[in-house]
Amino acid sequence: MQPNDLDRIARQIRLRDLQAVFEAGAGHIGGEMSAIDILTALYFRVLRIWPDQPKHPDRDRFVLSKGHVALALYVTLAKRGFLPEEEIGTFLKPHSRLNGHPNCTKVPGVETNTGPLGHGLPVAVGMAKAAKLTGAGYRTYVLTGDGEMQEGSNWEAIAAAAQFGLDNLTLIIDHNRFQQGAALKDTNDLAPFRAKLEAFGWDATEINGNDMDQIVPALERRGARPHAIVAHTNKGHGISFMQDKVDWHHKVPNAEQYQIALTELSEAL
Amino acid sequence: MKDVIASPKLHDCRDAFVAVLERLGADNPKVVAVCNDSVGSSKLGGFKSRWPERLVNVGIAEQNMVGVGAGLANGGLLPFVCGASCFLTGRSLEQIKADIAYSNANVKLVGISSGMAYGELGPTHHSIEDFAWTRVLPNLPVIAPCDSIETAAAVEWAARYEGPVFLRLSRVGVPDLLPAGHRFELGKANLLRDGDAITLIANGTLTHRMLKAADLLSEQGIEARVLNMATVRPIDVEAVVAAALKTGAILTAEEHSTFGGLGSAIAEFVVAEAPVPMKILGVPGIFAPTGSAEFLLDEFGMSPAAIAEAAVALIARKSSRA
Numbered sequence: 001m002q003p004n005d006l007d008r009i010a011r012q013i014r015l016r017d018l019q020a021v022f023e024a025g026a027g028h029i030g031g032e033m034s035a036i037d038i039l040t041a042l043y044f045r046v047l048r049i050w051p052d053q054p055k056h057p058d059r060d061r062f063v064l065s066k067g068h069v070a071l072a073l074y075v076t077l078a079k080r081g082f083l084p085e086e087e088i089g090t091f092l093k094p095h096s097r098l099n100g101h102p103n104c105t106k107v108p109g110v111e112t113n114t115g116p117l118g119h120g121l122p123v124a125v126g127m128a129k130a131a132k133l134t135g136a137g138y139r140t141y142v143l144t145g146d147g148e149m150q151e152g153s154n155w156e157a158i159a160a161a162a163q164f165g166l167d168n169l170t171l172i173i174d175h176n177r178f179q180q181g182a183a184l185k186d187t188n189d190l191a192p193f194r195a196k197l198e199a200f201g202w203d204a205t206e207i208n209g210n211d212m213d214q215i216v217p218a219l220e221r222r223g224a225r226p227h228a229i230v231a232h233t234n235k236g237h238g239i240s241f242m243q244d245k246v247d248w249h250h251k252v253p254n255a256e257q258y259q260i261a262l263t264e265l266s267e268a269l
Numbered sequence: 270m271k272d273v274i275a276s277p278k279l280h281d282c283r284d285a286f287v288a289v290l291e292r293l294g295a296d297n298p299k300v301v302a303v304c305n306d307s308v309g310s311s312k313l314g315g316f317k318s319r320w321p322e323r324l325v326n327v328g329i330a331e332q333n334m335v336g337v338g339a340g341l342a343n344g345g346l347l348p349f350v351c352g353a354s355c356f357l358t359g360r361s362l363e364q365i366k367a368d369i370a371y372s373n374a375n376v377k378l379v380g381i382s383s384g385m386a387y388g389e390l391g392p393t394h395h396s397i398e399d400f401a402w403t404r405v406l407p408n409l410p411v412i413a414p415c416d417s418i419e420t421a422a423a424v425e426w427a428a429r430y431e432g433p434v435f436l437r438l439s440r441v442g443v444p445d446l447l448p449a450g451h452r453f454e455l456g457k458a459n460l461l462r463d464g465d466a467i468t469l470i471a472n473g474t475l476t477h478r479m480l481k482a483a484d485l486l487s488e489q490g491i492e493a494r495v496l497n498m499a500t501v502r503p504i505d506v507e508a509v510v511a512a513a514l515k516t517g518a519i520l521t522a523e524e525h526s527t528f529g530g531l532g533s534a535i536a537e538f539v540v541a542e543a544p545v546p547m548k549i550l551g552v553p554g555i556f557a558p559t560g561s562a563e564f565l566l567d568e569f570g571m572s573p574a575a576i577a578e579a580a581v582a583l584i585a586r587k588s589s590r591a
Contacts, residue, residue: 104372105372112339113372114367116363119364119367121336122335122339122368125337126337126341126344129325129337129340129341130341130342130343130345131344133301133344134299134346136344153333156330157337160328160330163328
């Protein structure tokens with residue numbers, strides 16, 4: 001699938017995500033909008049996956065470490081055929097398997113349970129290491145938030161990945177510059193990431209994480225070391241009044257804002 | 270049983286663990302060991318020399334160790350994640366909750382040198398909270414074998430069981446108590462001695478002390494039932510209720526805090542199903558002073574003589590209720 005087609009799918013996923021947040025009255029819309037282009041490129045172009053066989057041993061692994069944007073993953077999985085699309089309407093409802101953070105024991109296509117931050121990357125290192133030990137050809141991708149990189153467990157895993165020579169591992173940092181309560185730079189500013197990752201023995205590339213023409217080649221890049229993509233994104237990307245506003249970490253649009261957002265995303269379709 | 274107690278040959282249960290692990294490793298290339306620089310203290314040197322590539326040493330990084338274990342299982346391997354129990358459970362509790370238990374990952378967590386095995390090193394290295402921390406987690410069987418025979422059997426069982434397991438091992442020498450060829454059954458206590466005056470329940474390093482206490486009680490004409498209860502979760506409710514109904518009093522002892530451990534787990538069912546007088550022996554909710562494990566167990570009223578005394582007092586409470 002080509003970047004133009006991927007852009008169209010990403011807009012459809014944004015629209016469905018927005019609707020689901022509005023209907024559920026909750027969600028993490030800012031970080032969902034920043035990550036959706038990356039999720040789209042992964043699920044509709046890069047990942048070797050079989051929706052009818054979600055546990056296929058040769059499947060590529062994707063770990064959503066920033067588990068609070070579960071809704072964006074659910075919408076993507078549904079669009080890719082892992083879930084019935086109408087099930088998105090159950091998001092956060094009583095007894096729905098689509099809770100606020102993904103559950104691999106219930107939702108096909110989810111590899112490990114995330115929610116507490118700093119968990120996905122260590123698990124992804126284990127997945128990539130397993131492929132090295134068994135000779136399996138699958139590749140492992142993990143998406144973290146930039147604020148999430150403040151968790152020390154990530155740096156334990158980054159060091160281990162380099163030590164283990166995991167050239168089959170790709171980390172994408174959704175660098176939207178905001179965490180829950182404030183800008184990254186006003187909290188515990190880890191940026192710039194690239195030099196730090198390179199110092200740990202990784203290859204690192206920086207891209208515009210909302211530009212398919214840059215996302216796809218970065219995800220498809222292969223090298224001799226673990227690969228980190230520092231994806232510069234915009235929180236709330238695609239909805240003008242949300243962009244780069246920390247308030248939209250998990251705020252829910254009111255009826256008027258919802259209509260504006262719907263219009264903007266629909267026009268883009 | 271008496272001969273064993275009188276002149277015990279003591280075994281370090283880590284030896285039984287690694288002997289089985291290496292046997293499993295020889296039969297199944299998917300068996301891998303994961304550790305936090307603990308090759309020596311987990312006795313993984315033999316495994317490492319046989320299969321160096323299958324010993325995944327993440328360095329001193331327990332959170333990463335547990336996450337890596339979950340990922341290895343996702344990739345189809347059978348990981349035994351080994352580390353000092355105090356660090357494995359305390360440092361990585363959230364990883365155990367989210368990555369292992371909630372994700373239902375087929376990972377075997379092996380807490381080494383649990384309880385007060387590192388007695389002299391102080392409370393940072395005591396692992397007397399690990400039953401409490403782990404047994405509240407769904408999907409996670411919690412097992413503390415009493416001897417090398419049960420350790421070997423539990424490791425064999427864990428490898429066959431599809432799902433997470435927490436094995437809590439010690440390095441403190443214990444005599445063999447269970448018969449050779451014993452097969453481990455999850456959630457099933459072992460009747461080591463029958464009696465109807467009181468039931469003594471323990472696991473790990475306390476089971477053989479309970480048997481010695483039962484001998485002392487027998488010398489006084491008191492016949493105690495002794496149950497070895499390696500599985501802290503799920504509790505053998507049937508054995509607990511039968512003990513309450515048949516003997517009318519239950520005394521527990523464990524190398525753990527008296528809060529939240531084996532005794533608490535038993536009490537949860539005793540109060541609901543068959544209330545009888547109970548006493549829980551363990552570390553009474555404090556940071557323990559310096560001393561060897563054996564010294565500290567004696568210090569906290571878990572010498573065989575002190576256990577026997579506690580049993581007599583509990584039996585008196587039972588009589589006063591009648």
